[in-house]
Amino acid sequence: MADLKEYLRKKSDSKFGKIAIDRDLCIGAASCIAVSGITFELDNENKVIVIDPDSVDDDTLLAAAESCPTKAILLFDKSGKQIFPK
Amino acid sequence: MEKYKYLIIGGGVAGLTAAETIRSKDSIASVAIVNDEPYTLYSRVMLSKPNFFLGEIPFDSVWLKNEDWYKKNNINFFGGKKAVKLDSKNRTIILSDDSALRYEKLLIATGVQARKWNFPNSDKKGIYYLRTLEDGRVIMNAIKSAKRAITIGGGFISFETADLLKMAGIDTTMIIRENYFWEPLLDEESGRMIEGALKKGGIKIIYKSEVKEIVGKTNVEAVILQDNTKIECNMIICGIGVYCDFDWLKDSGLKTNRGILADEYLKANLPDVWVAGDVAEFKDITLDETIQIGNWVNAREHGRIAGLNMIGEKIPFKFVSFYTTQGLGISIAFVGDVRSDKSRIVIKRGSPQKNSYGRVIILDKGARKEIEGATLINRTSELAAIAKLIEKNIDVSDKLDKLGDDNFDLKSLIQ
Ligand SMILES: Cc1cc2nc3c(=O)[nH]c(=O)nc-3n(C[C@H](O)[C@H](O)[C@H](O)COP(=O)(O)OP(=O)(O)OC[C@H]3O[C@@H](n4cnc5c(N)ncnc54)[C@H](O)[C@@H]3O)c2cc1C
Ligand code: SF4
Numbered sequence: 258m259a260d261l262k263e264y265l266r267k268k269s270d271s272k273f274g275k276i277a278i279d280r281d282l283c284i285g286a287a288s289c290i291a292v293s294g295i296t297f298e299l300d301n302e303n304k305v306i307v308i309d310p311d312s313v314d315d316d317t318l319l320a321a322a323e324s325c326p327t328k329a330i331l332l333f334d335k336s337g338k339q340i341f342p343k
Numbered sequence: 344m345e346k347y348k349y350l351i352i353g354g355g356v357a358g359l360t361a362a363e364t365i366r367s368k369d370s371i372a373s374v375a376i377v378n379d380e381p382y383t384l385y386s387r388v389m390l391s392k393p394n395f396f397l398g399e400i401p402f403d404s405v406w407l408k409n410e411d412w413y414k415k416n417n418i419n420f421f422g423g424k425k426a427v428k429l430d431s432k433n434r435t436i437i438l439s440d441d442s443a444l445r446y447e448k449l450l451i452a453t454g455v456q457a458r459k460w461n462f463p464n465s466d467k468k469g470i471y472y473l474r475t476l477e478d479g480r481v482i483m484n485a486i487k488s489a490k491r492a493i494t495i496g497g498g499f500i501s502f503e504t505a506d507l508l509k510m511a512g513i514d515t516t517m518i519i520r521e522n523y524f525w526e527p528l529l530d531e532e533s534g535r536m537i538e539g540a541l542k543k544g545g546i547k548i549i550y551k552s553e554v555k556e557i558v559g560k561t562n563v564e565a566v567i568l569q570d571n572t573k574i575e576c577n578m579i580i581c582g583i584g585v586y587c588d589f590d591w592l593k594d595s596g597l598k599t600n601r602g603i604l605a606d607e608y609l610k611a612n613l614p615d616v617w618v619a620g621d622v623a624e625f626k627d628i629t630l631d632e633t634i635q636i637g638n639w640v641n642a643r644e645h646g647r648i649a650g651l652n653m654i655g656e657k658i659p660f661k662f663v664s665f666y667t668t669q670g671l672g673i674s675i676a677f678v679g680d681v682r683s684d685k686s687r688i689v690i691k692r693g694s695p696q697k698n699s700y701g702r703v704i705i706l707d708k709g710a711r712k713e714i715e716g717a718t719l720i721n722r723t724s725e726l727a728a729i730a731k732l733i734e735k736n737i738d739v740s741d742k743l744d745k746l747g748d749d750n751f752d753l754k755s756l757i758q
Binding site for chain 2: 281282284285286287288290291294298299300301302303324326327328
């Protein structure tokens, strides 16, 4: 089982309802932090944590997830369906 | 002759991000990528990560873009073709199949190549390098039958491959020329922490040592070190550094050093030629030095800025570089410029005993003292704050004791 850590996104104008980090996949490349440092931060195990799931708009959040070289950031819509990675 | 408004040589993350950036701003201009490897964009970093390498996640998760993506974005992809000559006067690139492409604007994002061991018998079967997907495939196959492996070199590739060789059940010995890990970038205490993690993981380490001789008929059977120690092995992984292949740029007039030289806009010395990613040796405005960096985020950010500048903007590249890795229960990060010569003050945070140890490296400019870099063992949570402090050139001359206080929150220094 993947070690998934989930964060609910409550932003009303967003199509995303949840961000999940696959901690087994995350290697701390920090691409996502370069794209959106107000959303993501590294912990001491060199894995990413979400510090503010509502901090940015959908485009920025998707760009951050797409920038990840291991596809460790998963995005779900409000009904719980996975949108990224497809 | 085919002509492109934007021609990109090298289809790694730097080249692809540039193409993507250009396309997002200009939906009609012609864009093409030439890539020596026949593959669409894949995740080079995954090649050395255990879950991928040991098949815990599907092989196909390595792909970051499929052919459809290039079609949809109207980007011509010349996969499996190599640029063999740049004629900047005629704005032409010659490819390995003798065809030629003309460009209006050119980006060179050709990455680096693994340095090959130039050594008697280094053509024996069983000696591997890890840079490309093909290299990865070959090694993944070889570990199935290997029993004993050695890694050569004390860098990231050796650290990460030793970890995964061990996880694959292979008896692993690391051979390192230095006295401890990452000398001189790390201090000895940090190096010993890494050593502790490797040893705990069952990996053997031999320091201050080099291979003198490779033994074996067609396959590697053992190596003999300079002190005549013989180590049996049927697999050698070499992580002895990288170089840039500039053969194809001979006579082009392009200025090179270790990498291709570029200014802070990632512009090379020739008209309408830009450089991005691992191959770029560029002017870093935060450090005020010319540097070359080999990491994913840097390559990606380079691609984005070079792409924007190619379409006519003038944005300097400003990004504090860092490199992180983890394995065997330890995380390691290098941020900014980590040289710690005499002109720099090193402040320690935490300690090896606490299994959490950082070194903040400060440039002493007399009245002003500015953070230039840091090395962090099991303290990656401080990476972002330190990168910000470096970027903002904040004067920390009256904060030195605070910086040394393990409980002091570095974020509070960011104004
Ligand atoms: C095993 C491994 C693990 C890594 N792990 C990490 C990590 O954990 N974190 C991290 O941040 N970074 C990591 N890196 C580094 C990271 O992968 C690189 O910094 C990044 O891929 C550089 O991107 P690039 O686009 O500059 O070059 P590349 O990805 O090297 O792409 C350049 C492409 O250009 C092609 N090319 C070269 N010459 C020519 C030519 N003449 N004509 C046409 N095409 C050409 C090459 O075939 C290549 O496909 C790792 C690297 C390796 C090898
Ligand atoms: S980009 Fe991916 S691997 Fe890197 S820190 Fe973010 S989630 Fe982790």
